[in-house]
Amino acid sequence: xxxxxxxxxxxxxxxxxxxxxxxxxxxxxxxxxxxxxxxxxxxxxxxxxxxxxxxxxxxxxxxxxxxxxxxxxxxxxxxxxxxxxxxxxxxxxxxxxxxxxxxxxxxxxxxxxxxxxxxxxxxxxxxxxxxxxxxxxxxxxxxxxxxxxxxxxxxxxxxxxxxxxxxxxxxxxxxxxxxxxxxxxxxxxxxxxxxxxxxxxxxxxxxxxxxxxxxxxxxxxxxxxxxxxxxxxxxxxxxxxxxxxxxxxxxxxxxxxxxxxxxxxxxxxxxxxxxxxxxxxx
Numbered sequence: 001x002x003x004x005x006x007x008x009x010x011x012x013x014x015x016x017x018x019x020x021x022x023x024x025x026x027x028x029x030x031x032x033x034x035x036x037x038x039x040x041x042x043x044x045x046x047x048x049x050x051x052x053x054x055x056x057x058x059x060x061x062x063x064x065x066x067x068x069x070x071x072x073x074x075x076x077x078x079x080x081x082x083x084x085x086x087x088x089x090x091x092x093x094x095x096x097x098x099x100x101x102x103x104x105x106x107x108x109x110x111x112x113x114x115x116x117x118x119x120x121x122x123x124x125x126x127x128x129x130x131x132x133x134x135x136x137x138x139x140x141x142x143x144x145x146x147x148x149x150x151x152x153x154x155x156x157x158x159x160x161x162x163x164x165x166x167x168x169x170x171x172x173x174x175x176x177x178x179x180x181x182x183x184x185x186x187x188x189x190x191x192x193x194x195x196x197x198x199x200x201x202x203x204x205x206x207x208x209x210x211x212x213x214x215x216x217x218x219x220x221x222x223x224x225x226x227x228x229x230x231x232x233x234x235x236x237x238x239x240x241x242x243x244x245x246x247x248x249x250x251x252x253x254x255x256x257x258x259x260x261x262x263x264x265x266x267x268x269x270x271x272x273x274x275x276x277x278x279x280x281x282x
Contacts, residue, residue: 049129049130049133049134050133050147050148050149051129051148051149052125052129052148052149052150052151052183052187053148053149053150053151054118054121054122054125054150054151054152054153055118055150055151055152055153056107056114056118056152056153057152058100058103058104058107059100060152060154060168060170061103061106061107061152061154061155061156062096062099062100062103063163063170064152064154064156064157064161064170065078065082065091065099065103065156066091067157067161068156068157068158069086069089069090069091073157073158073159074156074157074158075155075156075157075158075172078155078156081106081110081155081156082099082102082103082106082155082156083102083105083106084098084099084102106155107155110155113173114153114155114173117153117173117174117176118153118173120176120179121151121153121171121176121179121183124176124179124180125151125179125180125183127180128180128184128229131228131229132184132187132226132229135223135225135226136188136191136219136225136226138225139219139223139225139226139262140191140195140262141261141262141263142191142195142198142262147167148167149167149168149169149187149190150166150167150168150169151168151169151170151171151183152168152169152170152171153170153171153172153173154170154171154172154173155173157170157171157172158172159171159172159175159182160172160175160182160183160185160186161186162186162187162189162190163190164189164190164193164194167190169183169186169187169190170186171183171186178232178233180229180230181220181229181230181233184220184226184229184230185216185217185220188212188215188216188219188220189212189213189216192208192212192215192216193208193212196208199263199279199280199281200277200278200279200280201277201278201279201280202276202277202278207275210244210245210248211248211269211273213240213242213245213248214240214245214246214248214249214252215249215252215269217235217239217240217249218235218249218252218253218256221233221234221235221239222235222253222256237249237250248273251269251272251273252265252269252272252273255268255269255272263279267279
């Protein structure tokens with residue numbers, strides 16, 4: 001493990017993490033060992049863990065507003081928070097600059113509360129960052145590039161959003177107490193889309209979006225490797241907000257229980273659900 005700051009390969013490890021012995025820099029690396037039959041993870045090969053960067057941004061709040069209007073996924077007090085209303089809940093293209101000006105004022109007005117939530121979410125996520133990335137890679141048996149993800153706090157989104165193309169997610173700023181689960185949930189959707197597009201001939205589609213919603217809670221809340229990250233949330237079919245996701249989960253959970261790896265789980269799940277999906281290769 002080489003320090004990116006001074007180049008030294010000598011390290012010190014304690015309960016807080018791994019540090020460079022020479023300059024004291026904390027090294028955000030973790031040794032992952034291959035475990036189980038058919039694992040593709042290279043034994044004793046260090047990987048740099050992805051990082052989650054938290055931010056507050058008026059353009060992303062505008063993006064959140066537009067998505068929320070489209071999917072009816074805004075907080076009940078969004079007009080009060082942003083200081084304006086819209087006819088028919090539609091933001092005309094010509095009003096975007098005006099809307100962003102209001103959003104900037106709203107962010108400034110609520111800056112202390114936003115800052116407090118941001119710091120709380122950062123602290124919460126730091127506790128599970130290593131566990132999340134190390135173990136989700138083991139669960140999926142899929143090694144991706146180490147890249148950073150952005151998490152934007154929103155005043156008005158009711159829940160969480162993800163943007164797979166640009167590696168960012170958005171989370172309701174009041175959800176600090178359950179932020180780790182919401183963040184993990186949205187990050188999984190990004191990872192799952194990349195997985196499907198990488199390993200299947202037929203690319204990610206609307207059905208895969210529904211399948212992702214069914215699988216995410218199985219991975220996060222049922223998997224032994226992941227569920228300890230969310231001690232206050234237990235797996236249940238009742239956790240699914242939409243019936244179609246709940247029904248998919250009921251059909252594929254038995255497959256999860258008997259599958260040797262994520263690849264087989266997905267292939268068998270597509271078969272069970274009557275979908276034609278062709279695995280290409282690793």
